[in-house]
Amino acid sequence: METHKQLTIGLFGFGVVGEGLYKVLQQTPSLKASIKKVCIKNPAKKRHAPAELFTSDKNELLQDPSINVIVEVIDDAVAAFDIVSTALNNGKSVVSASKKMIADNLPALLALQKKTDLPFLYEAAACASIPVIRNLEEYYDNDLLHSIKAIVNGSTNFILTKMFEEKLDFSEALLLAQQLGFAESNPKLDIEGYDALNKWTILLNHAYGIVSAPSEILFTGIQNVQGSDAAVAKEKGYDIKLIGQAKKLKNGKVAAFVLPQFVPVSEPLSFVKNEYNGVVIESGFADKQFFYGKGAGSFPTASAVLSDIAALRYQYKYEYKKLYHHQPHELSNDYYLKVYVSFDDWKFIPREKFEWIEEWHAQAERKYLIGVLHCNQLIGHDWWKQNATSLVLTPDAIIDDLDIIHLKKRSLELAGVI
């Protein structure tokens, strides 16, 4: 039986997550964790806690030697990085929920952890209540991880669910999401995929040891998905989901992106509706593992923060095993994608970029095609995001066997199709 560290917490942020955390720590003395001070931006605002708990001077937390844990649940990524790095440098363990801050500063944060040898935990930063980082780090800690596919943004999943199940237009669904508090008032970060991209940057590290800037990863959001795309998907027995995916290729490197995808309704990710998140992990022998839970919102976020705090009692640290203990993987652009593209006019579609086009439906007002192209035709280009063009991956979209590409092209040439 170990002795547990008594945790004295300095908390940054007292919004819904921060306040929820404060309450549950009061009600759970067995956690041996108490909040000594809370740093807030606006001292004038009325709070449901004793006034002496609050300060707007960050140094009252960061310089207090009796505080051994900093918990940071604020919105501002720049301020959050400053807090986290100062805290680590001052010898304090840190728990954070700031995905953007972590994704933007991954190399610096890794260096800080190496230098200080202190715990920096952030389960809440990806899929909130689903313990995906911990499981990638501890349980899937070998190099047998074939792929990981996940719905990591609750807002866009809510909108897509409403478009499918209640046939709402995109704009109606977005409005509903905002009314219910599932989307930011400036929804661009969710809708255009930036939030999912940040989470994916973090998970790529724990899944494969990849240290990548968000800007290096192929991505888009659901801003161009239309009701007609949903109708086509339904006809084919698919849902459309915004999915982060990473897959080990035959060349030993990893293909990774965040893109809308067709998901067969028999697949676990199709079960993930509304504001929920889901993660499917394929590893050697284990077949598919599916983790599902609430991925956004104050309570699920607070629950993940709480589990991190609980882990600090046992001096738990991420070891970044894929990065430091195995040969870390590299990202690869050496693969093709089979995609569905819907559009208003053929003039927006650079047909020469496709290896071949298998299906085209040019009659309806909203046209679409299904074709195969190299991922380099998407990375660094934006024809597929402009002019209301909507690109959705087909199921099993990744093709990294060049023989298949050559054979298929040859047979289509012989048939006179291309």
Place this chain on the structure above:
Amino acid sequence: METHKQLTIGLFGFGVVGEGLYKVLQQTPSLKASIKKVCIKNPAKKRHAPAELFTSDKNELLQDPSINVIVEVIDDAVAAFDIVSTALNNGKSVVSASKKMIADNLPALLALQKKTDLPFLYEAAACASIPVIRNLEEYYDNDLLHSIKAIVNGSTNFILTKMFEEKLDFSEALLLAQQLGFAESNPKLDIEGYDALNKWTILLNHAYGIVSAPSEILFTGIQNVQGSDAAVAKEKGYDIKLIGQAKKLKNGKVAAFVLPQFVPVSEPLSFVKNEYNGVVIESGFADKQFFYGKGAGSFPTASAVLSDIAALRYQYKYEYKKLYHHQPHELSNDYYLKVYVSFDDWKFIPREKFEWIEEWHAQAERKYLIGVLHCNQLIGHDWWKQNATSLVLTPDAIIDDLDIIHLKKRSLELAGVI
């Protein structure tokens, strides 16, 4: 960066799991784990591995000081306990997949771990590839776990799925399961709930710190579930699943059992079909978490064993936090259950045991009722398992608020119903 222990393994058992493990360890040098010797029962049998690897003398493994890990994947619970306890006493770490052995010997195994301070890991013993023990131990390591509900037996779930989806009779579905290798040739252990009960005994320990003998837990299997039960369930929008459940009651103790249950089709466990397993964890703040994966078969079992072996490189041990670091919970019989019971004749039903009966359908050949009774009317009795009587819990079956019981009874008395 830690240095990792080089693992030299003595393996007991070379069936599908053992042989799979041998192959993957050969292909994965990064795991730094190699099998030095394999102990088998039948030395005459032809094996796909060098002959010098094998022995039928257990002491060649257990007494070899160069072997620091014993992996045990045999079928015989008594022999397995002997192997595991000798190995621990001889200073070796142990990985096991023998749920029956662990469930039957929990107090002795806990004492051995305390005495030797050595890792004894057995993720494969519950839900195979789903890392449920590790997550209960590490991630849900606080006392905020409200409930856990799980499908832990793939064979029975396969049979129920076929009864629902293809309207097969119980015996037809069982035959199909046996043909496909999802059920034992003597299927009693699966069908009558013994296997699920063993897994549930193990999970109760990691979820709540409960050390209980399997015989102390209320349980049955699916041996009496009939096609007509499936039809009633479908009408109500439910599936029937064999579910292990544990729930914290208002009195702070835990209700736990393994029983067939109605599951609304919107619930995650309804998504678990065929030979898959699923676990739903409800904890403070996190809402529902759902874990899903293959719960039986050689590859999923090997994958769990492999993750345990990988964890040994970091000297990982279960800490049994709920048992040793928190106030462990006790089992309680202080609750009522709302149940569906189908039967051939009223004479098999002791109506006086019910607090009240809300619904009865006495016209059809196969009759049924829905009523509320105290769990002590089931525990230690078997009227509800005999004479082809079939008992299925309703959704949210547990009632532990006595006021509700009294109010409801009073209102039914006033209405002249009882």
